[in-house]
Amino acid sequence: MDETRQSEQDDAVLVARAREGDAESFGSLYRRYVDPIYRYLFTRLGDSKEAEDLTEDVFFRSFRALGNYRERGLPFSAFLYQVAKNVLVDHYRQQKGEVELSESEHALETLRPLDEQVIRDEQLRDLRRAMDEMPSNYREVIILRVILAMPTNVVADWMSMTEGATRVLLHRALASLRGRMQN
Amino acid sequence: MTGKDGDRAEILDRALRQMQERKATLKDSVLAHPEAAAELRPLLETAERVRDLLAPAGASPTFIQASEIRLHRRLREAARQAEPRGRFFPSPAFWARIPSKALAVVLLAAGIFASGWGVSSASAQALPGDALYPVKQGLENASLAFSFSDAGDVALLARFADERLEEVEELVQKGREADLAAGLGEYEKALDRMDAALQRLPAGSGSVELENIQAQLERHADVLITLRAQIPLQAQDALNRMIERSTKSKDLIEQLRRENGPQDLPPGQEKKATEDGGTLSPEDDTPKVSEKTKTPKPTDTDQPTKTPKPTDTEKPTKTPKPTDPEKPTKTPKPTNTDKPTKPPKPTDTLGLAKTPKPIIDK
Numbered sequence: 001m002d003e004t005r006q007s008e009q010d011d012a013v014l015v016a017r018a019r020e021g022d023a024e025s026f027g028s029l030y031r032r033y034v035d036p037i038y039r040y041l042f043t044r045l046g047d048s049k050e051a052e053d054l055t056e057d058v059f060f061r062s063f064r065a066l067g068n069y070r071e072r073g074l075p076f077s078a079f080l081y082q083v084a085k086n087v088l089v090d091h092y093r094q095q096k097g098e099v100e101l102s103e104s105e106h107a108l109e110t111l112r113p114l115d116e117q118v119i120r121d122e123q124l125r126d127l128r129r130a131m132d133e134m135p136s137n138y139r140e141v142i143i144l145r146v147i148l149a150m151p152t153n154v155v156a157d158w159m160s161m162t163e164g165a166t167r168v169l170l171h172r173a174l175a176s177l178r179g180r181m182q183n
Numbered sequence: 184m185t186g187k188d189g190d191r192a193e194i195l196d197r198a199l200r201q202m203q204e205r206k207a208t209l210k211d212s213v214l215a216h217p218e219a220a221a222e223l224r225p226l227l228e229t230a231e232r233v234r235d236l237l238a239p240a241g242a243s244p245t246f247i248q249a250s251e252i253r254l255h256r257r258l259r260e261a262a263r264q265a266e267p268r269g270r271f272f273p274s275p276a277f278w279a280r281i282p283s284k285a286l287a288v289v290l291l292a293a294g295i296f297a298s299g300w301g302v303s304s305a306s307a308q309a310l311p312g313d314a315l316y317p318v319k320q321g322l323e324n325a326s327l328a329f330s331f332s333d334a335g336d337v338a339l340l341a342r343f344a345d346e347r348l349e350e351v352e353e354l355v356q357k358g359r360e361a362d363l364a365a366g367l368g369e370y371e372k373a374l375d376r377m378d379a380a381l382q383r384l385p386a387g388s389g390s391v392e393l394e395n396i397q398a399q400l401e402r403h404a405d406v407l408i409t410l411r412a413q414i415p416l417q418a419q420d421a422l423n424r425m426i427e428r429s430t431k432s433k434d435l436i437e438q439l440r441r442e443n444g445p446q447d448l449p450p451g452q453e454k455k456a457t458e459d460g461g462t463l464s465p466e467d468d469t470p471k472v473s474e475k476t477k478t479p480k481p482t483d484t485d486q487p488t489k490t491p492k493p494t495d496t497e498k499p500t501k502t503p504k505p506t507d508p509e510k511p512t513k514t515p516k517p518t519n520t521d522k523p524t525k526p527p528k529p530t531d532t533l534g535l536a537k538t539p540k541p542i543i544d545k
Contacts, residue, residue: 023255030251038242052242056250060257065412072416082416089423090408093430124236131233146230147238149203152196167192174195174226181229 011076019066030059033080040084040148045091054091058084078154130180138173145170194219195226202227310350311369312362333383334392340377341396347373348403355410360418367421374432381435386442393436400433 011032017025037058042051062083069079131139137159144155145166156166198212209227213220242250307322309315323343327336347370354366377396404426411422 026255026258027251030254031247034247034250035241039239042239052246052250055242056254059250059254063254063258064261068412070415074416079416082419086408086411086419086423089426093404093426123232127233127236131237142233146199146233149234149238152200164189164192167196168188170199171188171192171195171226174229177233178225178229 012071015066015069015071015076018063019069026063029076033077034059036077036149037080037084040081040150041088043143043148044088050091054084054087058087061087074157075151075154077151078157081150081154081158126181130177133180134173134176137169138176141166141169141173142177146174191219191222195223198223198227199230202231310354310357310359310362311365312354312359333380333385336380337377337384337396338392340373340380341399344370344373344377344403345399348406352406352410355413360415363414363418364421367425370425371428374428378432378435381432381439384439393440397433397436397440400429400436403429404433 011029014025014029018029034055038051038055041054041058042048045051045054058080062080065083069076131142134142140159141155144150144158145152150158152163152166152170156163159166159169161169194216198207198216201207201212202209207215209224209231212227213224216223307319309319323346327339347366351363351366351370354360354362381393407422407426407429411419411426414422
């Protein structure tokens with residue numbers, strides 16, 4: 001069986017048990033997804049403390065909303081990412097800031113200050129320049145699929161594309177990035 | 184896209200996933216696909232470099248461990264505090280207690296009343312997507328013609344926005360997901376019209392009314408957040424956009440109030456307390472909108488003449504004790520003990536102080 005499908009089936013079993021109040025299943029789901037959710041929030045916020053606080057909120061809300069969760073052909077992580085997006089909207093609303101929902105390319109902007117302090121080599125500058133020059137959909141698929149390591153079906157749903165088209169887009173985006181970095 | 188493109192993309196995606204799941208190294212992945220090795224290697228190297236240079240660090244193990252413990256505790260606490268929701272419809276036991284003849288009379292009267300009311304009444308219940316919905320909108324527009332001021336328009340349009348939101352709530356409750364987009368579109372249109380009317384308001388008009396509408400919009404956002412948890416994932420972004428949209432209207436009012444409202448009223452000047460009917464969501468147990476609107480506000484007058492200050496009631500009139508001035512022995516306490524015991528500070532009387540908002544859980 002495909003490993004992704006196996007993982008999704010595992011999730012479904014864990015979700016069903018967690019719904020019934022099984023603390024261990026809840027813990028397994030938490031430990032499986034805490035890191036990706038934290039990374040996603042960190043790329044949007046650029047602040048580790050805020051990202052930690054909101055990560056906890058995402059899981060708190062998600063597990064309280066498990067009763068309403070319906071498996072719709074997408075992995076459980078898609079549900080968590082949607083809740084994370086909602087948490088971000090609410091966070092920005094409280095901050096009276098603005099949030100852009102459709103595009104994650106600003107992740108690079110929020111990464112920059114931190115990266116600037118940590119890594120200042122030529123390779124990083126080249127990479128940033130190359131990423132900036134790419135079409136936005138190339139940039140977005142690399143951020144979601146490579147940097148945030150989201151599963152392909154979640155990225156496809158996020159970008160309103162088929163999984164096949166998402167894979168081809170990623171292939172082209174990486175080839176384009178490679179070419180730009182060589183130049 | 185050719186089949187070959189798809190195959191190569193599939194191989195790349197699978198190799199990338201195995202590397203991300205630490206089930207294979209770059210070298211393993213290339214060796215597993217010798218026919219595609221020449222193309223696969225540079226792409227995977229690029230992906231690795233991007234990830235190494237740009238991927239944020241993961242959450243710290245300390246946080247992960249502590250957060251899991253906190254989450255268990257919070258969820259247990261939430262489960263314990265969860266109260267049974269109020270029923271919308273009375274229980275069967277309630278109906279059983281009503282004499283059947285009395286019930287029949289009531290139902291008959293209701294039937295006669297409903298049949299006599301006609302189309303306009305029926306249209307009042309119409310939702311987006313219903314045949315009678317345009318009639319309902321037409322009647323609303325007609326009522327606008329009887330408003331002879333911009334302030335009147337704003338009040339009506341704010342009520343229409345309320346109505347649109349109630350329609351969205353009803354669509355969600357009825358599971359009419361197909362009509363949800365139309366319902367949200369109507370809500371957005373109502374806010375657009377209200378914003379346009381707000382911008383026509385003459386300077387200095389209706390600060391109390393503006394405050395009421397602002398509280399109303401705050402409630403809208405809470406309702407939308409609650410609704411968001413009840414609809415499919417695919418539709419949630421539309422709700423998020425409406426949350427942003429209602430916040431935009433609220434900010435516009437905030438701006439108008441800043442421009443129009445009194446800026447430096449001294450403490451002790453009280454506005455008439457508003458009764459906006461603002462309610463909190465059932466899960467939101469921290470005072471927010473309604474408390475804000477019920478807090479004594481400054482009046483629109485510039486200077487107080489003889490308005491008694493609330494602090495006077497707190498001060499002991501007899502036998503003051505210098506060491507414990509806050510606890511009078513004989514002075515009767517004010518009846519409204521849950522209100523602020525001291526006059527609001529000048530900054531708060533403007534209603535601009537930001538109250539920390541609790542997380543709204545769904």
